[in-house]
Amino acid sequence: MEAQETEPPQQSFGVYVHFPWCLKKCPYCDFLSIAVPETTPGVTPNAAQARARLPHATYADAVLEELGRRTRRLPHPLPQVDTVFFGGGTPSLWEPSELGRVLAGLRSVFSLTSDLEVTVECNPTSVDERHFERLLAAGVNRVSIGVQAVEQERLSFLGRLHDPEGGLAALRTARRAGVPRVSGDLIFGVYRQAPQDAVRDVRQVVETGVDHLSAYALTIEENTRFGALHRTGHLPLLEDELVAQSFEAVASALADAGFEHYEVSNYARPGERSRHNVGYWRGRDYLGLGTGAVGTVTLPGGRLRYKNLLSPERYLAAYRAGSEDTFDPFAAHLTEREALDGETSLKEAVMLGLRMREGIAPGELEAATGAAFWTRDRSRAVERLTGNGLLERRGTRLAIPDAHWLLADGIVRDLL
DSSP, X not given: OOOOBOSOOOSEEEEEEEEOEESSOOTTOOSOOEEOOOSBTTBXXXXXXXXXXXXXXXXXXXXXXXXXXXXXXXXXXXXEEEEEEEEESOGGGSOHHHHHHHHHHHHHHSOXXXXXXXXXXXXXXXXXXXXXXXXXXXXXXXXXEEEEOSSHHHHHHTTOSSOHHHHHHHXXXXXXXXXXXXXXXXXEOOTTOOHHHHHHHHHHHHTTTOSEEEXXXXXXOTTSHHHHHHHTTOOOOOOHHHHHHHHHHHHHHHHHTXXXXXXXXXXXXXXXXXXXXXXXXXXXXXXXXXXXXXXXXXXXTEEEEEEOOSOHHHHHHHTOTTOOOOSOTTTSTTSEEEEEOHHHHHHHHHHHHTTBTTOBOHHHHHHHHSOOSOOHHHHHHHHHHHHTTSSEEETTEEEOXXXXXXXXXXXXXXXX
């Protein structure tokens, strides 16, 4: 099937690449991650042992094959790419030279912006100064490091493999290696964690010189080990009131440190927002590559969300390098597919956009999706929510006041 001419493309577009393997599956994680098999029963492999067992080049070959097949079927001219995000799993287990080969493949297909943001998620147990230097040489200019906690009791509860100093050291090492932009991840609202403990974690991370911090309240996802424990009543949880107090204390501490609270769970120094994630929250298209990756693209027939094969073995077989290009990956039953009509796209834009400080512009959403925002039911919901102070008008925009961000899910439900 040949590429088809269509209306002018979006100005820019993101690419997400999923690397599924990790050293150990964390009990709270509901992302696709596959633990590298143990070499010794009952002993989690270290990074060197895991890397020796992973198909680095074969996986890069498959991602590049998928890239070629998908881009040949996207409407041309292709949009510019301004963000690339390597997520997982643990992409810092991937050999930087092979990750760099995927980046080079993207450069050969897309026009990349001069300020391209290239992020790699990293775990403290799989990085050192030399590894960061090799990522830089491959073209990476931003890393996101999963610290999660800075206290051993909570690290153990969360199933993390590093110790308290290991997470902080990884952030400092990234800076020392010359990584231009460094982000850290923390989880708060963990059992037996007082609000002042959450603030202490935040302050220690900020002291390493990070540009960006993601601070998430612990969420119990159904298809996780924590989810199974919760269903049987065996998972100790922090009281909701203390979780709310921790959220407010973390936000206050980061504001004092000069960080902008730009999304419910994300904070950045001026100019250091995660541009890739902002693209998600603003509902723009992006190409997903790799095992289990999700993507959203606009094709001649409409907007489509797809989800890639969840098994690395099946993924590698489907996108075997050099194999005959016999199927359209956007149409074949090798992926999950969902056609996104205008109303669905508008609802998702409302749900995600209201997580951001700027909120949403209903007129812009209507123009982008072709669906009506100001239906009778939504208009009534907006009046009710603004009357209660849960939503506010800012010129042509609607936003959730900072004081009510913890209620965002319920506010969004009222509008959908």
